[in-house]
Amino acid sequence: MLLVLLGVIVLAVTGFKAMQPKEPVYQGRKLSEWMAKVSRNPAIVDPAANEALYVMRNEALPIIERNLLSLEYISKAPAWKKRMWDWQIKHNIGAKHTWWNQYDANLGALRVLGTNAIPVLKRLSLESDYYGECTDMLSKAGGVEELLSLLQTGSKELKRSVIFNLGHIPTIPDQIAAPLYAASQDKDYDISKEAIIALTRLGVRTNLVLPHYQKLLESADWKVRDNAATYAGNWGTNAQSLVPALTHLLGDEKEAVRNSAASTLEYLNQTYGIQTNLVKVGP
Numbered sequence: 001m002l003l004v005l006l007g008v009i010v011l012a013v014t015g016f017k018a019m020q021p022k023e024p025v026y027q028g029r030k031l032s033e034w035m036a037k038v039s040r041n042p043a044i045v046d047p048a049a050n051e052a053l054y055v056m057r058n059e060a061l062p063i064i065e066r067n068l069l070s071l072e073y074i075s076k077a078p079a080w081k082k083r084m085w086d087w088q089i090k091h092n093i094g095a096k097h098t099w100w101n102q103y104d105a106n107l108g109a110l111r112v113l114g115t116n117a118i119p120v121l122k123r124l125s126l127e128s129d130y131y132g133e134c135t136d137m138l139s140k141a142g143g144v145e146e147l148l149s150l151l152q153t154g155s156k157e158l159k160r161s162v163i164f165n166l167g168h169i170p171t172i173p174d175q176i177a178a179p180l181y182a183a184s185q186d187k188d189y190d191i192s193k194e195a196i197i198a199l200t201r202l203g204v205r206t207n208l209v210l211p212h213y214q215k216l217l218e219s220a221d222w223k224v225r226d227n228a229a230t231y232a233g234n235w236g237t238n239a240q241s242l243v244p245a246l247t248h249l250l251g252d253e254k255e256a257v258r259n260s261a262a263s264t265l266e267y268l269n270q271t272y273g274i275q276t277n278l279v280k281v282g283p
Contacts, residue, residue, distance in 0.1 A: 038108035167198025200234035
């Protein structure tokens, strides 16, 4: 009986090993060895590893994608399965790291590959729980079209992550203002609020979104008006153009909107010296 059990274990290990795709090799080192030198942290830089990943990118990307989907599964598993995974990594893949280190290394490899990894990043955003990391990397890699596509098709949490990263995108393309404005009209309060905040982040850097934001301050939905008035102060000195609309809201039918507008106008005056001609509202 013991021999049979040992035979089953040997077959299982052999089968697992056989199922692993052959790792590409560069300068005598396997892909997993090069990936062990990278991280999600952009401060950790290894030029040799970056070069190796770029050279092996076509073979590496499918392996990285598969690894991350497997790691997502094991991350939700009991501790004993995590230990089994660690053993399999060490003895069958050749990377002497835990599953958590592998998670960091695989995401780090996608960060290093940047624009080359955009299709994988989009798929992982949709198919895994890595949407936070992946949408962040998409924004930094310039995957604007992919982010806008995810904004139309993703779950609520994915949409919020996309909106957040569109608000932090390094280079502001013309096509993101209108989709963010549309998201600010979403019936879901959290998505609407996230989009309004994203527009304010862009408003600090460009007046491109100014017409859209002025429409928010005039919205028929008082919750949208309230959030737009509340976060208008994030525009900084660029908020000068919003003063007339904010002043108009001092007479809004909703007390919450009136108070938000008054608070923002006072903040703009005291922080940036913007003349608001504020008339105190309430007692």
